[in-house]
Amino acid sequence: MxxxxxxxxxxxxxxxxxxxxxxxxxxxxxxxxxxxxxxxxxxxxxxxxxxxxxxxxxxxxxxxxxxxxxxxxxxxxxxxxxxxxxxxxxxxxxSFFAYQSNQQTIRFVGLANYIKVLADELKAPENWANLTNTAMFVVLTVTTQMIMGFLLALMFAKQFPLRKYLLILVLTPMMLSVVAAGVFFSYYYDPTFGLLSYFIRIFSGQQFILMDNKAGAVAGIVFADAWMWSPFVMLLVLAGLVSVPKYLYEAAAIDRVSGWRQFWSITFPYIRGLLMLALLFRTIEAFKMADLVILLTKGGNGTMTISYHLIRIANEQNKTSEGAAISYVMLFIVIVLTNLYLYIANRRTVEPAHE
Amino acid sequence: MSETASMWEKLGFRKASGVSEAGWGQTLFAGLISLIYFLPVLLIIITSFKLQTEALAIPPKFIPTHLFGLIPDAYVFTPTLENYTSVFSRSMTAGAAAENTGFDRYFFNSIVIASVSVFLALIIGTLAAFGFSRYPLKGNDTYLFVILTTRMLPAIVVIIPVILMFRITGLSGSYLGIIMLYTAFNLPFTIWMMKSFFDELSLDVEDAARLDGSSDVKVFFKICLPQVIAGLAATFVFGLILTWNEFLFALLLTGVDTRTVPVGMSQAVAGGGIGVLWGLLAAIETLFLIPVFFVTFFLQDHLLRGVTFGTVKR
Structure with missing residues (x-):
């Protein structure tokens, strides 16, 4: 041209x-x-x-x-x-040097940091456990967010009175600072003066401690994270839903296409790209999850994530190069995962993206 | 097309494509869900009007009025604005005179840093997205993937080299440094998001305009950009929200003069050793929420309009 x-x-x-x-x-x-x-x-x-x-x-x-x-x-x-x-x-x-940010010396050690992180008898099991926890959080939070965000988007995809004012209420959690949100969730979950335990006490008569076992702690963190970020998924899906030209639905109505079929052949192609984008960015963010864990459990009860572990190593213990090694292992995993996503996304594309 | 003009069209609202109508029943349903969803935020706002003893009271005091005697005393608190005044000035040690907490400055910093960097990212990112979408380079997907990769590592990994770099160049503690960093922080999402919007546009209109002799620049500004207003608005909102609340970079790379609210907030929470001051934290968060809340609210129309311009889909 x-x-x-x-x-x-x-x-x-x-x-x-x-x-x-x-x-x-x-x-x-x-x-x-x-x-x-x-x-x-x-x-x-x-x-x-x-x-x-x-x-x-x-x-x-x-x-x-x-x-x-x-x-x-x-x-x-x-x-x-x-x-x-x-x-x-x-x-x-x-990551190929022995370096600590509070010391002056720096020494080339080759792959020693990676070996220490992945195969050392003392350190590797902890790292693997943290990685498993992170994977669990990624799966749980991203699934919850995608489902909740999608359902919320479907709810708002129609035009109805006061829609604008209700939508902004749903979007608000995303705008909270994670520090405030985390601190306030620890307040809601608190066993003595928290709201959650107060309401459960009304029904069961006993003190309720959410965070004292692994399942509860994980549920608490997943709930807080999903609550904060479902609006993100919702907004992306909604942007896709409102961009579907109306004549397609009208044509489908004339041909008496079932609702399920309508969704898969008209709606879904329009939101697939945005769904993929939401999935991609939420997965990447979930892999980096640390703030809520720090604020809610401080890594106790089996909720330690690899990202929080990394902050401890790199920031509190000043082991810069060991931290770098861990993060590059993480990067490798995330790259494999995103490539998988993108591969699936591109394979599902029937028509080639235009040049 | 529906034969009867709906209430919305009578009121002058343009119907977005693909949006079907529903009545007050839907409003009731959505209102219930939205309120439940909003509840934790509402509780933060309510807490901001409570004194510390009331914030920790059991049973929780959740309403400021008796509603003509309907609500028993135990659930009612007396609203106070003390938390809001103490955001900006309070006595730091017991018994001392009230002093300025610096939060007015933090709010100013947050507004300047977030808005400038998000605008920069939007301009640079939209241009790049258009380039990636319409003029693919050799190895286009590789570039896009490398751009995405920069968001994959936890900030803590990048932070040490960035601190060293900023120290050498004298950028640490300056507006320029943190704005540049946040621009880079926002770019990957902006590019990916805007590219997916540009990819959705039909090429027919653009080609027709080119055949009529429009320049490429004109095609971009007059035809492509108006169609992705929804995308621009959404990207702006997301970028603003992420930058507004960013904590780690701000903690380590801003100086006394450029400190942002989240950093000030975390110090206010930790300060004093007497536990969290719930009312104060809630007041800071409520004030901090207001600007983004209204920006989002006013951009919402654009956000939801959808692509209404050229629907001649490929």
Whole structure:
């Protein structure tokens, strides 16, 4: 669809704004010189300026060549590389060293951290147990959220009086700060002055302690998390549901298609993508669950998650590199899982995504 | 099309596509469910008007009036605004004079940091999503997957390199640093979300516009963007909510001047060693809830309008 230009590519030494090869060369030279000669704070910014120059020449080049894809994506990639990917690679590097953030020494140990985390007789069983707990939380919370969110979305998919005001009530839990939500759930679950135990005491006459066994503790955490994040699923599903063109339903009504069939062949294709997105992001977030566990049980009664364990190791015990190793094991698991999701999602697509 | 104009159309509401009508019966049902769902938040709001002794009373005092003698004394509390004033100024040690707690500053910081970073992420992310959707690069899916990967690790892993990086560059404790970090934090979701909306649009209208001589820039602004308003609104709301309540990065990377409310809140909860001050915490949370609540409320119409512009589906 774009006109193909036949402008000759610039040779290496023509100083035009779109000559990115020249820009990279100058950038590299200045960057290396700056890193050797200047103090770190100054050299960081001059290297940054050089990177910006190279980026600008890429932009001009791409624009002249109608290479819009690269142009549009570049700013996002740049921000992510500086703020996310670079620190991630840094901590990946740290996972191969023996390093503690409260000590000055750093020593290369190869895969020793990973071996310690995965196979050490003392530490590995704990890690595996935490990982199993995390998997349990992921399955329980994500399933609950998907079901609750979907049902809530179905409830709000119709137009009815006051819908707007009721919907905002359901969305509110998501807006709470997790600190406040967690602290207040511990207040509701409290055996002496909590509401839950108060109401149960009315019926059973005995003091009720939710958190004193594993099932109760897990249920308490899962409930709080599902309550907070079901609105997220609901909103995504709802956005899909209201985007279904009405004439499809009208046509189906004329053909007397059953409700079940209508759902699978009309509604579902419209919400499949958004359902997948909700599933993906909730699974990723559930894998990282730590805040609620810290606030509600402090990891007791078999509710320790790998993410909370990681915070303890990396933050409280300052074992930076061991923490990095654990998190990369986690990353591996999440990547396998998401690829599985995406594979299933793409396989189910009947028509290919348009190019 | 229905023959009779509904109450909504009479009132000037445009009917969103695919949304069918239901009456007050549905309102009653949905209202019941919504209220049950809202109950824990309602209890927080009620607690914010109680003194500490009333907050811990058994049986719980849950209503501020007697309702003409219907409710027994044990369940009634006297509402007070003391918690709200002590959010902003209270005596830190017993017997000392009241001093400024700095929460006015924290609220200002939260608003600036969250809104700027979410807007930035929305602009950059929407452009990128459009690029990924309409002008696929070589290895498009790989880029998208790597972008998603950045959200997969717990924040604690990234935090140590980021702290070192910020210390070297002098960004720690500055607005610029935390805003950049939050922009990056919001980008993956923005890109994935907006891409799924752009993917849903029909290409026919765009192609027709191009044949009529519209430039690519014009096609983006005049045809694609208006169709994804719902997506933009939803993404903005999600980004705002996540950034608004983000805790770990804020705890470790903001200075005294740039501290946000969640950090201040956790300090207020922990402070004093006399247990949680329930009323105070509830008051902070209630105040903190108000801005997001209203932003969400006003964006809701867009959120639910759906794609009504071009429904010539592929």
């Amino acid at each position: 774009n006109p193909i230009t036949t402008a000759p590519p610039p040779t290496l030494f023509t100083p035009t704004p779109d000559n990115w090869k020249l820009a990279i060369m100058i950038g590299l030279i200045v960057a290396v010189l700056a890193m050797i000669l200047l103090p770190p704070a100054v050299s960081f910014w001059s290297v940054g300026a050089m990177a910006a120059m190279v980026a600008a020449s890429f932009v001009v080049n791409a624009y002249r060549r109608y290479y819009y894809g690269g142009l549009l994506v570049a700013p996002a990639i740049a921000v992510l590389v500086v703020m996310n990917i670079f620190p991630l690679l840094w901590s990946l590097g740290l």
